[in-house]
Amino acid sequence: MIEVKELKKSFGKVIALDGASFSAKDGKITALLGPNGAGKSTCLRILSTIIKPSSGEATVSGFDVLKDSFEVRKQIGVLPHNSGIYSRLNATENIEYYGQLHGIQAEELKEKTESLLEQLQMKDFCLRPAEGYSQGQKIKVALARALIHDPLNILLDEPSSGLDIMATRALRDIINGLKDRGKCILFSSHIMQEVETLCEDIVIINKGVVKFNGTIDEFRNHSGSQDLEEAFLKITDSSGEDE
């Protein structure tokens, strides 16, 4: 469960988040949707305790990102925008390293790594150094690394960028599998089709403000358009007129 209330964040004079509020429920896939520079990444980075909010509140499984940041980190698995894996280590080593940082003991870690390798179909390349991995393979490693401690909440920052159709499908299946296991999944995207096929709930964010938070059907009704892309453009456009 992720809850964000009146979140504000500015970098110098640039306001990235201007009082954003939304929530993402357990067992649901929630999309954080918005144009480039809308504040999606800032939001995810605050939730992953990398940066601190200027004001407002954000909680993950009830833990405050400011006051209980250490506890929050235990509750989340984060897939960063670029995979950020170590190129001289192989997939197994990359995954095990993060397991160790979570304090998972050797035997248990071996089992968990093994099952993730299996689950994400990484067996055939997991012992090669990550240097030569394709984008899809890298994302898989980064995802496995984010899931090694079996977190309740999963944050994905534009996970499908740079992936081909097969890899995107595989990723979709994995995310759906996580949902079925009751995880709270929040992922940022600007690709409508992806959001439409994957999510029930959406949060639309533009210029640091949340424009909509609800189910996709509610969104269609709210905007009066059956085409999601149209609806999205409408809602982000109207915010442009405010200026």
Add this chain to the structure above:
Amino acid sequence: MNKFTAIVKKECKDNLRDRRALFSALAPAFFAPIFLVGMITFMLDKLRGDSDDPIEFSVIGAHHAPGLMSHISSQKTVFKKLKIEKSARELVKSGEERVVLVFKSDYQERFKKGQQNTVKIVYEGGSISDTLKHVALLKRLINQYSTRTGLLRLQVRGVDPNIISPIRVADLDVATPAAKALSILLYLPYLIIVTIFIGGLPLAIDTTAGEKERGSLEPLLVQPIDRSVLLYGKMTAISLFSGLSLILLLVILNFLIPFIPFSDLGLDLEIDPMQYLIMFVICIPIIFFSSALLTVVGSFTKTFKEAQTYLSLMIVLPTLPIIVAQLMNAETSLLIMPIPSLAQSTLIADIIERGELNWLQAFVSIVTTTIYAWFLARLAIFLYSREQVVN
């Protein structure tokens, strides 16, 4: 495995797999002593020849100056007479001759009239050889002859020769040639300090700017680890490589220094394994100091390139106090012990030169440098706790 060990292990493994980084970290420790010992042996070889080797040169127009030539040949000399076919200048330029002494044809006539004569010595002074030594010795012989002749002339005219030399300088250079050659050994402390810094440099770059450039820092900071554990792990890994580099250097020195022909000079320079061990212990704080310093500076950099520039500059830093101290002629004292790098290098110099160590001074240097290292480490942890570290 606890988190700290996991970090140290991962950083070491990562760095060991980067062959190029590993080479650049350990190369100085490997090649510098070979170079150093080679140079000392070479210089000693040159200098040892000093007293025995004859002065070698060629001469044009020797028959014009029989008096001077007989004075010169009274010393140990080897010379050949040349016919004037080419100019002396060309002979030297082309490398056919190294030192050529030239007499003009009117030498004898001017000599008899008591006029001043000019003799030319043509040589190429820039080359690395013993040419300069030959020239200096030849000049000395000619000056001797000139002075003696002058004095005789004055005496013949009934003038006290001392009238032309109201002041006489007697200089005495106590440095023996061997001591000069061995002064290269004074670079050893400096080499040791720099080796420590270079040993940890590639990993320091990789673990700070490298993590940022790869995009692996953000996911790493999302893990539930204390920043202090993370940073201590990283700095420990850097220290391990610095230490490894230092050990390699000391082992190679231990092996190579006996090859310097000290006994030929009647000298006895022996650094026993125990003394190497003491040097290592003295340097442990500077190992921590360097890894913390490199991490602090690295935290401000975003790319490999940037880090390479700034961190390489840091290698110059430990040499500054050494240079300043040399300029100010600082002696080993308790006062300089709180200055990192200077303290260690003077202590090492003491061990090498005198084979002894002031334990109080060593203790003060170890304590103070460790304190600085700790402060720098805390600073690194603070810098990594700010959110600016990922921006």
